[in-house]
Amino acid sequence: MLKFVKNHMDSISGIEIYPIISMLIFFTFFVILFYWVITAKKDYINNVSNIPLDNDNLDNQNNDLL
Structure with missing residues (x-):
């Protein structure tokens, strides 16, 4: 083959x-991708990393859908 x-x-x-x-x-x-990771702002990284833990934001999004 x-x-x-x-x-x-x-x-x-x-x-x-x-x-x-x-x-x-x-x-x-x-x-x-490596360049983006190196130059990313720490505030942005912290905000994005806390998205799964942010229950208030999730509750607001669910209320907006109803």
């Missing part, structure tokens, strides 16, 4: 660019 796939992939011209593009997209995403 592997021999068939390898032979089939070798017959496609220009296929060697796809793994390179995939790696660049993967690497770029994590570099941008």
Whole structure:
């Protein structure tokens, strides 16, 4: 099976660019994510981390839906 796939992939011209593009997209995403984490404001991180624990906010949202 592997021999068939390898032979089939070798017959496609220009296929060697796809793994390179995939790696660049993967690497770029994590570099941008790392930059965002480093530059994020501490107040924002604290607010977002307390969202699951904030019962008052959840109760207000439920009352707005009713």
